[in-house]
Amino acid sequence: MISVATARQLVAENTDRMAPQVILLKNALGKMLAGDIRAEADVPAFPQSAMDGYAFSFDDWHKGGALKISGEMAAGAGKEQFVVKGEAIRIFTGAPVPSSVNTVVMQEKTRMVADGLLIEDEQLTRAANIRPAGSEIKKGELALKAGARLTPAAIGFLAGIGISQVVVYPDPVITIIITGDELQEPGEALKYGQVYESNSYTLSAALANVGLSKVQVVKVKDNPQDLTSAMKRALEGSDLVLLTGGVSVGDYDFVIKAAEDCKVQTIFHKIKQRPGKPLFFGKKEPAILFGLPGNPSSVLTCFYMYVLSALELLTQRPLSLKTLQVPLINSYTKQHTLTHFLKGWYNGAGVSILDAQESYRLSSFAQANCLVELDIDARLYGEGEKVVIHLL
Structure with a gap:
């Protein structure tokens, strides 16, 4: 197993930004410019x-x-x-x-x-x-620099100086592969042994929340051949593949073997953290792949801590969660020497660690406004002690 810091570094080292594309200005909201834009004429063109x-x-x-x-x-x-x-x-x-x-x-x-x-x-x-003519901008002057984010105001400004197309880092094509014979669609009656599938909803919503909509969801039974076929297709047509479930060492955990069969280069598998210890990260050019643990809280934690960082690099957009150091309101004792990511509530002055921290439970995540990161070595955290939080 590797540390959280090493995992973050490996994600950064193995994720390249998307190739720039020319798109219509009207479709460019939220994207990052890949090149400078200069005015093609004086604006206004006359007094x-x-x-x-x-x-x-x-x-x-x-x-x-x-x-x-x-x-x-x-x-x-x-x-x-x-x-x-x-x-x-x-x-x-x-x-x-x-x-x-x-x-x-x-x-x-x-x-x-x-x-x-x-x-x-x-x-x-x-x-x-x-x-005066040229009082907004003169011909040849720099309108926006490469790396500028195309906000509504930026799009309006560019339209106002006659720009109709821009070169940007595009949205990645993302495939979410959901595995598990036990999964049932919300709204359907549960049979014995079934649970409702929520991970595709969680991940799709998390991606939409950062402006990414080129997302398809594929659901696969716990069958190694089916999973390998689905993974192969996803790697051929996607920039980012997210799998949930099947990354541990159980008899029905086929993701690692499927990745090997698809010639995916393993960058790491397993991190010294909780939740999300079995996280898998690999690449097969040009795609990268995350194998997320199946438990809902683990899925979302790994998305925020690792997938979001990869998306930031792919798109060159500022997507990572804001990080603060704040005092604990309630004391906490870790049971394991792992980095812990705990659901918390930040009130502007300090953070409370919420109940229901088990990886299969999303109820505390639904109430949280931050993740509390507790260091791998420390076990006891007293009231008032400073901790790192990531604002959701």
Whole structure:
């Protein structure tokens, strides 16, 4: 068996980022840019009115004198108007500002009189309320750097400067293989010896929670030939394969043998931790494979501690759980010299270790907002002692 630290290091060393792909900007939410983006033109491409009002030449304006209204410019106007000395035009937000004028006054600071437009803005300055050409970004300037995350604002910004496609690290294709003759679908009646299958629901939800939806679920009976066939297909068509169950040493635990038959390189099998000690990690280029223990709590713990780290490397997205050091509210005694991951509740000041920590029970996980990591060697943890937590 290896330590938790060694397992984390081996996952990092054996997981490569996905090959970049060109995709439509509208499909890029949450993904990471794989290359710099530079503006292809000035934005805006022309001087633009920042508000509804009137455009005129500042030098023609004499406080107290009226300006004649000679026309209007709306957003999207396809033809420039020429404004002569002593005149103004009605203009609207986003409209091009004609080259013959240089100032816009907001409509609330004006008043119409018999001989034209009076401007009543003592603070008005030359070039007021005009967005200069290139004021958002100039042609050739860096818009977003490689490694930037495409948030809603970033996507809107890129769309606003005319970008329709981006080069990103794509979503991995993920196959979840569920093994176990005893498993029954939720909603169906249980027969003697059956339990409801929850791991595919847990993993699919955990993946969706980090924005990954290219997921297929395959359910396999406890049959070595069927499992080997399913694993072979998954490795050929996936970037990441997750198996649950069958990674221990029982008579019906076939995952390790199936991995060998599929020519999967074993990186590690078994970690000095609880829950999730039998965790398997291997690779067959270009795919990586995790064999997760079958117990529900073990599955989710291993997902958060190892699979999420691999997904972060594959996608280059910040997916790993935030880690803090906080004091224990209640004391705890470990029964084994293994690293423990325990369901906990962090109240902002300290953490309580919850009841129902057994690996087959998800009830405490459903209530937890963190995992408490207890070191491999220490056995007794007193109230107030600092511990590491991973926020869920």
